[in-house]
Amino acid sequence: MYSINPLKASDYRSLWIAVFVGIGFVLLIGKLWYVQVIxxxxxxGYREIQSYRIMREPAIRGKILDRNGIPLADNRPNYSIVLYLEELRPLFQSTFKTARAKHGTLSIxxxxRLGALNRYSVVSNIWVQVTSLVGRPMKLHRRNFERHYDNDRYVPLTISENLTRDQVARFVEKGAHIPGVDLELESLRYYPNGTMASHLLGYARKTDPKKKEGGRKFNYSRQDYVGKKGVEAIYDDVLRGVAGEKAVLINNMMFRQREDVWDVAKPGNNLYLTLDLRIQRIAESALAGSGPNTMGAVVVMDVRNGDVLALASSPTYDPNEFVRILSKNRWEELNLEPNLPLLNRATYGIYAPGSIFKLVVGMALLEEGGVDPDELYTSLGYFLLGGRYIDDTAAPGDYDFRRALAKSSNSYFINYGIEMGIDPLIDWGERFFLGQKTGLLPGQELPGMYPSRADVRKGWHKGETANLCIGQGAIAVTPLQMAVMVSAVANGGTVFEPRIAARIEPQASLANNEARVFPEGVARGNIGVSERVLKIVHEGMLMDVEWDEGTGVDARVAGLSIGGKTGSAETDKRIDGRKIKDTWFASFAPVEDPRYAVVVLVVDGISGGTSCAPVAQQIYEVLQDLPESLEVSHQGPSLANVRYSNDSF
Amino acid sequence: MTPSNHSYPRLEWGMLFAALGLLLLGAAFIYSATSGRLVGSPGEWYEERFVRQLFAALLGVGLAGAVCLVDYQIIARWAMIFYWLAVGMLLLVFVFEPVAGVHRWIPLGFFNFQPSELAKIAVICVLGNYLSRPVDELRFPIVFVKALGMILLPFSLVLIEPDLGSAIVLLPIGFAMMFVAGIPGHLLLRVIACGSLVVGLALADVLFAPKKFQLIELEEYQKNRLRVYFGLSFAPPNATPQEKKEAAREQRKFSYNIDQALISVGSGGLAGKGWCQGTQNALGYLPRGVAHNDFIFSVIAEEKGFLGSMTVLGLYGLLIFSGLRVASAARDRLGKTLAIGVVTLWFSHVFINIGMNIGLVPVTGLPLPLLSDGGSSVICFLLSVGLLENIYLYRRSY
Structure with missing residues (x-):
């Protein structure tokens, strides 16, 4: 008799064990019911989350355009052919069956092994077909394929990158029958004008895919760009956009099963600069043409509002090089003394201004020093100060103010400067914000230096005043600061905050984001110069160019009245053992209705008149013929959306 | 000398059916747990885990059959020798190089033998034999103490291997056998009460006491398993933020297995994803080193769902139910005690292993009888099946 009750009723101890076992089973079943069913x-959900692979979808970086909408930094489509492995699964299976038939019984x-080999040969065939089709026949290395298959098989396998137009056409025409392949588009940063305005634009580089972004970890990260220098870096948050997120659900074979876009990438904004490419072009070519391996800078500024129209530094480099991987050798070459092609000399190079500083000294003399501009001073061709001999490039003779400015007489300015004393000079330098950054390129600009009252109190010699009167000694400036200075002299005294970014605009014209305009013509201060003095200084500057004996005569352009001032500062810097001079030409035009300021710096020049004035002359010739430049702040495709913004960005 | 043997089945068929079912189920899911690997291809066909498992099962079935040839009463007389042989092997493991820091195996060339599995059977045999003396003698505390000693010797040897799970499982076996054999309840209760107190204090000591006051030195990984179970932080109370972060990371690593096992089991749902379709194991979330042995239940539960889990539990239920039937049908106290020992062995393994897979008990490395990958374990569990069949076979030969 088969008893269902396994235990004799009397055996209560065994019963206890049975009860215990029963309780154990009930516990297990209960918990299993709870876990698996309830x-x-x-x-x-947990399982699905960990079966998702999160892929980062880069946003398209905004363009950088000049004031007329000509692209300075753009994106270029880069086509690749990729292979979706999950689409090959039927092919894997059918070819595997055929291969399998040739063998007898096989162990797992x-x-x-046969399966892996079969997969490889299927993919390898397609690989060879595709690469020969685009004319770049290549072999698929088995190890590379296995690595991709083992780790990232849900990600398409890239077969050919950086395809040309022809290759894309050929693939589209003849590659349709190849299973699993598709074109993939990637956006590459591209600087269509090569070296043009490179120091101002800077460059963007690919992000590091391994780097986490805001604590977010991606299984697979497609790169985009991050601005590393210049405007690309300063306005990176505007240009960059927001990367999107795509989730790929993988199956138990790690193949792509479904794709969900969690966050669509938001493209970055376009940035319009105040720069005018036409002016930038002539500025760069004129500067480069001033001599072999010129080191120097040019700044062209709209004196009416402080807009930077051109900002050039020489020698230059091609930012496109930084989009690709830069070799170590090339990097070292770009950082080689004394050329330093990466150095933006217009904002990050500091130099003694030499005689162009006489514009400031001159205004101080006329306003505070009580100097009669028509009073004649007899120069000996040198100046003796307590036994120290100060050379003068201007010949001995009688000088009034205008003549002294035009001929750049050191003796005249030192003589009256010492008579006036240091304090008004300090004051006038401060009115131009010398020794302070202009704020144009945060983090990529130097303040230079200018003595303060505290410095003077600590101990000051007449010799130092004499040096300052001719723009040497305790003073160092950037070409950009000089452009701001000469703009103020030209426009009647307003010191502007220079502006390079004019407005930002969404890339898609239908986007809701409003265009934003950076405020134009923000005045930082006013030097408070009288009409009378301004007129005298303007006349002196005009004379410097228009009078045949003026030092800036080489800048002369027929039909355009140019006011200029040359400068040439002796330095302690040496190249090949010889002391060099930093030479300048600071100017504006037209004198009767000032519009443009042009400042030229040539490091290791002969003199301001010889090395720099001709550069300015070429620029003015272009400026003279330039049609009225567009009002960059108020123009654009989304004009209706433009919101006038007074808050600084 | 029964005249009509035919009305009584010669073998306990239910148990054999359950055992065979579990073996085949095990092989199928060991295949699923190991073949879907993404990386690396195994060697020759006979190196496949499920093949080795089937070989071990064949060997085990042969040994179990051999065990049935001789009446268990005769076998029981040899129990002492068997016992000391097992103890000897437990000592022998310390001769060999430790694998991953533990002394658990005796390398035999073609496979590594795990004597702690054999020791469980040996303890059952020797206790059964010892406790089969007249009931009156069992009242003497000295008998109880000696029986306790027989458990504690292999217990301590296995504990220092270290293999906490296999050591602990000896305790319920021993107590169940003594209880059923007739050792007075108050003696057992007292020991269990004292033991619980000691264990409680020891746990408190291990988990909470400062380092210098720790009398018991568990391996750090064992402590961490306990901490995971009790939901305690790994970090000492006065840890720096850096240490806390490190501890939290470590904790995730340790609770990782159990979390992933729960995700596997839970995501199986009612019917599962199908054989070889589980992602948890295939994608390596269930660690590949343990998916086919300690966590085989998770693989089954993911791929076959609640219905699969119930099938497994049903087979174990049948196995254990038949074991209890054998205990009840046994012709003497020796047979009954032995049967209860084996049943407790099975039940403890099932409860602890499945419980660990679903977060009911702390992580302890115990195999699931006849299902988990592992030659020693399969052979020894088949031996225990053989022992029970033996008891059943000879139930009426007086």
């Missing part, structure tokens, strides 16, 4: 969705491991 909490199924919760755990299925042999079958796995």
């Amino acid at each position: 909490s199924f969705e919760e755990y299925e 491991s042999d079958r796995n």
Whole structure:
């Protein structure tokens, strides 16, 4: 008799064991019911989350355009051919069956080996077909394929990158029958004008895919760009956009099963600069043409509002090089003394201004020093100060103010400067914000130096005043600061905050984002110069160019009245053992209705008149013929959306 | 000398059915747990885990059959020798190089033998034999103490291997056998009460006491398993933020296995995803080193769902139910005690292993009888099946 009750009723101790076992089973069943049936969705959710592979989808970086809408930094489509492995699964299976038939019984491991080999040969065939089709026949390395298959098989396998137009056409025409392949588009940063305005634009480089972004970890990260220098870096947050997120659900074979876009990438904004490419072009070519391996800078500024129209530094480099991977040798070459092609000399180079500083000294003399501009001073061709001999490039003779400015007489300015004393000079330098950054390129600009009252109190010699009167000694400036200075002299005294970014605009014209305009013509201060003095200084500057004996005569352009001032500062810097001079030409035009300021610096020049004035002359010739430049702040495709913004960005 | 043997089945068929079912189920899911690997191909066909498992099962079935040839009463007389042989092997493991820091195996060339599995059977045999003396003698505390000693010797040897799970499982076996054999309840209760107190204090000591006051030195990984179970932080109370962060990372690593096992089991749902379709194991979330042995239940539960889990539990239920039937049908106290020992062995393994897979008990490395990958374990569990069949076979030969 088969008893269902396994225990004799009297055996209560065995019964206890049975009860104990029963309780154990009830516990297990209960918990299993709870976990598998009641909490199924919760755990299925966990499982699904860890079966997602998060891929980063880069946003398209905004363009940088000049004031007329000509692209300075753009994006270029880069086509690749990729292979979706999950689409090959039927092919894997059918070819595997054929291959399998040739063998007898196989162990699992042999079958796995055969399967792997079969997969490789399927993919390798397609690889060879595709690469020969685009004219770049290549072999697929088995190890590379296995690595991709083992780790990232849900990601398409890239077969050919950086395809030309022809290659894309050929693929589209003839590659349709190849299973699993598709074109993939990637956006590459591109600087269509090569070296043009490179120091101002800077460059963007590919982000590091391994770097986490805001604590977010991606399984697979497609790169985009991050601005590293210049405007690209300063306005990176505007240009960059927001990367999107795509989730790929993988199956138990790690193949792509479904794709969800969690966050669509938001493209970055376009940035319009105040720069005018036409002026930038002539500025760079004129500067480069002033001599072999010129080191120097040019700044062209709209004196009416402080807009930077051109900002050039020489020698230059091609930012496109930084988009690709830069070799170590090339990097070292770009950082080689004394050329330093990466150095933006217009904002990050500091130099003694030499005689162009006489514009400031001159205004101080006329306003505070009580100097009669028509009073004649007899120069000996040198100046003796307490036994120290100060050379003068201007010949001995009688000088009034205008003549002294035009001929750049050191003796005249030192003589009256010492008579006036240091304090008004300090004051006038401060009115131009010398020794302070202009704020144009935050982090990429130097303040230069200018003595303060505290410095003077600590101990000051007449010799130092004499040096300052001719723009040497305790003073160092950037070409950009000089452009701001000469603009103020030209426009009647307003010191502007120079502006390079004019407005930002969404890339898609239908986007809701409003265009934003950076305020134009923000005045930082006013030097408070009288009409009378301004007129005298303007006359002196005009004379410097228009009078045949003026030092800036080489800047002369027929039909355009140019006011200029040359400068040439002796330095302690040496190249090949010889002391060099930093030479300048600071100017504006037209004198009767000032519009443009042009400042030229040539490091290791002969003199301001010889090395720099001709550069300015070429620029003015272009400026003279330039049609009225567009009002950059108020123009654009989304004019209706333009919001006038007074808050600084 | 029964005249009509035919009305009584010669073998306990239910148990054999359950055992065979579990073996085949095990092989199928060991295949699923190991073949879907993404990386690396195994060697020759006979190196496949499920093949080795089937070989071990064949060997085990042969040994179990051999065990049935001789009446268990005769076998029991040899129990002492068997026992000391097992103890000897437990000592022998310390001769060999430790694998991953533990002394658990005796390398035999073609496979590594795990004597702690054999020791469980040996303890059952020797206790059964010892406790089969007249009931009156069992009242003497000295008998109880000696029986306790027989458990504690292999217990301590296995504990220092270290293999906490296999050591602990000896305790319920021993107590169940003594209880059923007739050792007075108050003696057992007292020991259990004292033991619980000691264990409680020891746990408190291990988990909470400062380092210098720790009398018991568990391996750090064992402490961490306990901490995971009790939901305690790994970091000492006065840890720096840096240390806390490190501890939290370590903690995630340790609770990782159990979290992933729960995700596997839970995501199986009612019907599962199908054989070889589980992602948890295939994608390596269930660690590949343990998916086919300690966590085989998670693989089954993911791929076959609640219905699969119930099938497994049903088979174990049948196995254990038949074991209890054998205990009840046994012709003497020796047979009954032995049967209860084996049943407790099975039940403890099932409860601890499945419980660990679903977060009911702390992580302890115990195999699931006849299902988990592992030659020693399969052979020894088949031996225990053989022992029970033996008891059943000879139930009426007086």
